[in-house]
Structure formats: structure tokens, C-alpha cells
Amino acid sequence: MSGKQHSTDQETRLIEEDHHSIKLWLRLLTCSSLIEKHLRGSLREEFNTTLPRFDFLAQLERSADGLTMGELSSRMMVSGGNATGLANQLVKEGLVERNSPPNNRRTFVIKLSPKGKKYFAKLATRHEEWMISLLGKLSDTDVRNLMRLLGKVKSEVV
Numbered sequence: 001m002s003g004k005q006h007s008t009d010q011e012t013r014l015i016e017e018d019h020h021s022i023k024l025w026l027r028l029l030t031c032s033s034l035i036e037k038h039l040r041g042s043l044r045e046e047f048n049t050t051l052p053r054f055d056f057l058a059q060l061e062r063s064a065d066g067l068t069m070g071e072l073s074s075r076m077m078v079s080g081g082n083a084t085g086l087a088n089q090l091v092k093e094g095l096v097e098r099n100s101p102p103n104n105r106r107t108f109v110i111k112l113s114p115k116g117k118k119y120f121a122k123l124a125t126r127h128e129e130w131m132i133s134l135l136g137k138l139s140d141t142d143v144r145n146l147m148r149l150l151g152k153v154k155s156e157v158v
Helices: 020-047 051-061 069-076 080-092 114-135 140-157
Strands: 096-099 109-112
Touching: 020 051, 020 114, 051 069, 051 080, 051 109, 051 114, 069 080, 080 096, 109 114
Parallel strands: none
Antiparallel strands: 096 109
């Protein structure tokens, strides 16, 4: 983040007396929100799609054998209904395939279709370019230090 604060910046609520933990939380939240806002806008403008759709496809891209609806909703941290709604849309568009495994007709396995693989490859390439434009100015040392420190934060809250 540059030295200037944005009008939507979560840190604007801080006062000098706030505990350093509150300051850190609001800095993390602000950075995450600003990056997410950029991603949402870029996905909408360039691909007429949403971040949840990107996340859904990204989960499937990492799982060649597909995922059940329960696995998808758990990985995306959304309700089963939200995951099902996304799956239904993406099936209609031919980006994913929904099949029942022969040993369990009560569940569905969702996989990227060939069309979905090709489409997601374009999305992923642009996503990487956007991330590099947003975070690429950080040095390798800065990134290693941030990853190490954020790893410590993560281990404290898990």
C-alpha cells in the first residue's frame, strides 16, 4: 500500500491508542479488500465473470479427478447452496461437467470440461498478470519476510 489512504480504507477508523493487534488486523483487511476489489473489477471488465466463479473453476483446475459438491463448498468456504448454484450455471455454460460416481448415486462429482480448461487457462494467465502488477514491486526478501510473518499469524489463528 502506498502512503495515501483510500476513502474506503478500513484503517481510517484507527486512533493512535488502538492496540497494535487492531492496527495489524485493519491493515490486513484493507490490503485484502483492495486486492479483491481490483480482481473483481478486472474479472468483470475483461471476462464478464465474478470472483466466486473464478474461485470455483480454480478449485476444479487443481483437482483433475473432480470434486464433490461438499468438497467444493468446504474449499470455497461457502454454503452448499451457493456451490450448487455456481455449478448449475457453469454446467449450462459447458464449463464444467457433473457426474454421479457409480458407487454413490446420491452425490455428484464436478470436473472442468475441455471448454472449461481452456477458458480457465485464460483466466489464470490474466490473474497471474494482475497479481504481478499489484504485488510484483515487492522484493524477493520482502515477500519471504511477509510469507514468514503471515505464516506465524496463520498458525496462531488456526
